[in-house]
Amino acid sequence: MVLNQISKKYGKQEVLTDISLKLKPNTIYGLLGRNGAGKSTLLNILTNRIPATSGKVLIDGQPNLNNDDALGKIYLMSEPNLYLTRAKVFQIFRETANFYTGFDFELAHQLTNKFGLNESLRFGKLSTGYRSILKDIIALCVDADIILLDEPTLGLDANHRELFYQELVETYADRPRTFVISTHLIEEIAGMVENVLLIKDGRLALDDTTESLLARSYSVTGPEEKVREYTAGLNVIGHDSLGKLRSDYVFGKLDENRVLPDTVSVEKIDLQKLFINLTEQSDEEGQK
Amino acid sequence: MQFNFDSSEPLYLQVAEQIENAIFLGSFATGEQIPSTTEISRDFQINPATVLKGMNILVADGLIQKKRGRGMFVLEDAQEKIRTKRKNEFFQDYILNMIVEAKNLGLDENAIISLVERGFEEG
Amino acid sequence: MKLKKAFQYQLASGAKLLGWTLVWVAVAIVIIPFITAALTGRLGSLNGEDFLPSGILEIALMACLVFYSASTYDSFQLMIQNGIGRNTYFYSKTLVIGTLALVGNLVSVLYNLLVMPFNTSYGQGTATAVLEGFYYNFFSNNILNDVMSFILLVLLTICISATFTFVGSILSLFERRTQIALIIGVPIILIIALIVVGNVGEETSLKLTWIAKVLLWIAGESGNSGTEGLNPFHPLFSGILYSVILFGGTYFFNLKLKTPR
Numbered sequence A: 001m002v003l004n005q006i007s008k009k010y011g012k013q014e015v016l017t018d019i020s021l022k023l024k025p026n027t028i029y030g031l032l033g034r035n036g037a038g039k040s041t042l043l044n045i046l047t048n049r050i051p052a053t054s055g056k057v058l059i060d061g062q063p064n065l066n067n068d069d070a071l072g073k074i075y076l077m078s079e080p081n082l083y084l085t086r087a088k089v090f091q092i093f094r095e096t097a098n099f100y101t102g103f104d105f106e107l108a109h110q111l112t113n114k115f116g117l118n119e120s121l122r123f124g125k126l127s128t129g130y131r132s133i134l135k136d137i138i139a140l141c142v143d144a145d146i147i148l149l150d151e152p153t154l155g156l157d158a159n160h161r162e163l164f165y166q167e168l169v170e171t172y173a174d175r176p177r178t179f180v181i182s183t184h185l186i187e188e189i190a191g192m193v194e195n196v197l198l199i200k201d202g203r204l205a206l207d208d209t210t211e212s213l214l215a216r217s218y219s220v221t222g223p224e225e226k227v228r229e230y231t232a233g234l235n236v237i238g239h240d241s242l243g244k245l246r247s248d249y250v251f252g253k254l255d256e257n258r259v260l261p262d263t264v265s266v267e268k269i270d271l272q273k274l275f276i277n278l279t280e281q282s283d284e285e286g287q288k
Numbered sequence B: 001m002q003f004n005f006d007s008s009e010p011l012y013l014q015v016a017e018q019i020e021n022a023i024f025l026g027s028f029a030t031g032e033q034i035p036s037t038t039e040i041s042r043d044f045q046i047n048p049a050t051v052l053k054g055m056n057i058l059v060a061d062g063l064i065q066k067k068r069g070r071g072m073f074v075l076e077d078a079q080e081k082i083r084t085k086r087k088n089e090f091f092q093d094y095i096l097n098m099i100v101e102a103k104n105l106g107l108d109e110n111a112i113i114s115l116v117e118r119g120f121e122e123g
Numbered sequence C: 001m002k003l004k005k006a007f008q009y010q011l012a013s014g015a016k017l018l019g020w021t022l023v024w025v026a027v028a029i030v031i032i033p034f035i036t037a038a039l040t041g042r043l044g045s046l047n048g049e050d051f052l053p054s055g056i057l058e059i060a061l062m063a064c065l066v067f068y069s070a071s072t073y074d075s076f077q078l079m080i081q082n083g084i085g086r087n088t089y090f091y092s093k094t095l096v097i098g099t100l101a102l103v104g105n106l107v108s109v110l111y112n113l114l115v116m117p118f119n120t121s122y123g124q125g126t127a128t129a130v131l132e133g134f135y136y137n138f139f140s141n142n143i144l145n146d147v148m149s150f151i152l153l154v155l156l157t158i159c160i161s162a163t164f165t166f167v168g169s170i171l172s173l174f175e176r177r178t179q180i181a182l183i184i185g186v187p188i189i190l191i192i193a194l195i196v197v198g199n200v201g202e203e204t205s206l207k208l209t210w211i212a213k214v215l216l217w218i219a220g221e222s223g224n225s226g227t228e229g230l231n232p233f234h235p236l237f238s239g240i241l242y243s244v245i246l247f248g249g250t251y252f253f254n255l256k257l258k259t260p261r
Helices: A039-046 A089-099 A105-115 A128-141 A158-174 A210-215 A224-231 A271-287 B011-024 B037-044 B048-060 B078-105 B109-122 C003-040 C056-070 C073-081 C086-114 C127-135 C142-171 C176-199 C202-219 C233-254
Strands: A002-010 A013-022 A028-032 A054-059 A074-077 A146-150 A178-182 A195-200 A203-209 A217-223 A236-242 A245-251 A265-268 B064-067 B071-074
Touching: A002 A039, A013 A039, A013 A054, A013 A195, A013 A203, A028 A039, A028 A271, A039 A074, A039 A146, A039 A178, A074 A128, A089 A105, A089 A128, A089 C003, A105 A128, A105 A158, A128 A146, A128 A158, A158 B037, A158 B048, A195 A210, A195 A271, A203 A210, A210 A217, A210 A271, A217 A224, A217 A271, A224 A245, A236 A271, A245 A271, B011 B048, B011 B078, B037 B048, B048 B064, B078 B109, C003 C056, C003 C073, C003 C086, C056 C086, C056 C142, C073 C086, C086 C127, C086 C142, C086 C233, C127 C142, C142 C176, C142 C233, C202 C233
Parallel strands: A028 A178, A028 A195, A074 A146, A146 A178
Antiparallel strands: A002 A013, A002 A054, A195 A203, A217 A245, A217 A265, A236 A245, B064 B071
């Protein structure tokens, strides 16, 4: 799947600007960004639910616009419910199987059992959590090459969230395909995500492997002056302070020629910390 | 097994270490099969590729071996290899560092030895 | 294109809707009067006609098609969720309307013939009867006249459906509140406009007679005299043109569908 300079405007407000990227096959992506960054809009454009203002989405080389073949290779589990409220769970499975041939009914039944979802209930009667669960189950059972998950654990309790990601990893191991998971609960997916897509202010700020990102993300901790001295001129994306003690978060290469003072320590940081610091910048800029 | 996602250490190294530790402590005995990539991925929600990368380190270290179509098995001398490796690491990580710190504190060799003796008595 | 799958799905839901509409129409036309009669002790006055009224299928078909045609957004949502694009959605829905109009009317006509023995006043008020009244004398061959009446019946059904799909396709682009405002507002504005136009004076009344002439031509008035009956080719031609234009408009608006709106 290729995105070519996707932009989206609502009136004069630009929601997405010039997003170009290529989704690799059989990879788990984390689509990260703060609320309102444009994640859902991007996913809706990928699945042709809404049109892009400009730019193209190609799936296996075909534009996705009203293209059943292209759209059939991709499934979006979205927060808005597009299923008919009067349809029963098992009917929704059948409907889905009608269009996405190769729907795994066996897995669907196993999952409804594990999650305790009654298949003869009507969609409209399900709680928010169980609607998410139903849509998640469909997403895991559909035989499509690209599965997009927009806040898949919305309304799920801790047990169900863990169960869902366990099942996701297992089906991924059984039948590798590309997942794009959009969520603000980064810790939950930190171990699975191979590639990070970060959207900030409607732009694609990062598209890199988790490994490579974490390999160049550091925290530099020590007395304020020493830390400032050491990180001067580096790409400092944020900081924490506790009295005179300061942690600078650096994204990018450290200067190997600089001598690290004894009182200053350098450590790696995790995805969550990196995300928070990368996305907080704009707030500070906004305040200035 | 337990994984610390906040740790500064890459996840695949953690996977390798955790399995290695389990072999060393005998949780996965010699000749026994260790959990599959999928099982570990599922239980800890780690990408299968990451788990595999960790396992490949152990394969390269000669601790486990892949048997076609059946999974990974603990090799006979795995425990011994780990012991040797850890002894080396013990010297590198603990002894050398201890001596650096001891020098900072102005402790000489005899002082360290007597401290070590005290440690054995109390430990 | 996954037209076949989309068509099958749409047809199944359309047929299901038709079935339910039939049940409700039957309840309203047959069962409620029966119960009322039973309660008031006038069961004896009921005859075959009350149990098997002619034209009941026609009513159900029309009600079903109006509803099916006008509801756009929900079925579009389901289609796009399942990876079906707007083109395929439009074609499958239009095909279902055509299929239901054709098959539904065929069954309805057969039903009307079947219940004829139980009906003392055959066909009074049914659309077929009305159409036959207008156009039955055009051909000298009665079979041709029957066929033509049937074609016009199907076409009339399609025209009505086309009107509602068109309206539905526009409404589906707006949020619920705007929809309600449009449904209430537009007819009011039209009525006011008509009243104003009607009161403007003689010049416009001339225009109105012009409109009336067009309508009469569409109905089949051939201009000479009414003796030889109305010309069915006029409504045939106009009906086809009307449906093509409205379905074209529907297609245009359906391509603009999006979710969330």
